[in-house]
Amino acid sequence: MPAIRQREKTRFVSSGTSCAAWHYPGSNGGCVIMAGGTSVTKEPASDLFAARFHAAGFSVLAFDHRRFGESGGTPRQIVRFDEQVADWHAAVDYAATLPDVDPDRIALWGFSLAGGHVFRVAADHPRPACAIAQTPLVDGRAVAPHALRSMTPLAALGLFGRGIADALGGLVGRPPLLVPTAGVRGTVAALTTPDTMDGDRALDPDGRHTTWEQTVAARIALRIGGYRPGRHASRIRCPLLVVVCDQDQSVLAGPAVRAAANAPDAEVLHLTGRHYAPFLEAHEQAVEAQLAFLRRHLVDGAHR
Structure with missing residues (x-):
């Protein structure tokens, strides 16, 4: 097997906006495109899994959605679902041009909100050979009531008040009103479920990602309930x-299991633990299952 080179920074264009990415050159022709949910940038989102995929010979392209991290796009920290899905399409097209990548052996990998995007991209883009959705947000309508019950009434009023003010301010060109992406119950944050505060321990245990801005424009509170990418499962x-955690309190396991049942060729991996268990106590189980899946569809399947 040829020597595996270290990762290198690269960029690609999505609808006129420059998206920043890490490219890990691989040796077996397969490529895994990776991104994280809400405000999670490419390093905390992908480093742990990308290192294992890369060591197994796969190329990896881990990117920041526009308006986040090192990618372009203003105003900053605003989640627009259609924009982020367009960034995924652009990432697939860009990955197909990389010299170490077989264009017919590209996989998608996303978690949480990006795991939901994976459903849409896998349904609409003809190129991906397989896809992994880890603890995906597939049905905002099903998850929103649980998220609201995890907030105190005063905090919920504060979040939706800021969301309305943020949305109205955006119409007249005001800067976004930002809230923390995660917070403890009683604080005004996008999510205050019991497991949301596991994020730092799971994604940045050593505090290395000092430029990771863990905020999001408050208008997401008005829109997340209407985002239902699991409805695209039948077209994948x-x-x-689909990797689910049975004690997940952030996106819940049930909606993802139901969405997977509608996909023509889907399998579900159940893990014990909460939303971030694949990065913590269930990491080995998660990564070994994902590597086996990638080998089966990007390496063994290609040989057949």
Whole structure:
């Protein structure tokens, strides 16, 4: 097997906006495109899993959605679902041009909100050979009531008040009103479920990602309930691995299991633990299952 080179920074264009990415050159022709949810940038989102995929010979392209991290786009910290899905499409097209990548052996990998995006991209883009959705947000309508019950009434009023003010301010060009992406119950934050505060321990245990801005424009509170990417599951033609955590309090396991049942070629991996368990106590189980899935569809399947 050829020597595996270290990762290198690169950029690609999505609808006129420059998106920043890490490219890990691989040796087996397969490529895994990776991104994280809400305000999670490419390093905390992908470093732990990307290192294992890369060591197994896969190329990795881990990117920041526009308006976040090192990618372009203003105003900053605003989640617009259609924009982020367009960034995924652009990432797939860019990955297909990389010299170490077989264009017919590209996989998608996303977690949380980006895991939901994976459903849409896998349904609409003809190129992906397989896809992995880890603890995906597939049905905002099903999750929103649980998220609201995790907030105190005063904090919920504060969040939606800021969301309305943020949305109205955006119409007249005011800067976004930002809230923490995660917070403890009683604080005004985008999410205050019991497991949301596991994020730092899971994604940045050593505090290395000092430029990771863990905020989001408050208008997301008005829109997340209407985001239902799991509805696209029946149109996904590539093999799909859905990883759920049975004690997940942030996106819940049930909606993802139901969405996977509607996909023509899907399998579900159940893990014990909360939303971030694949980065913590269930990491080995998660990564070994994902590597086996990638080998089966990007390496063994290609040989057949």
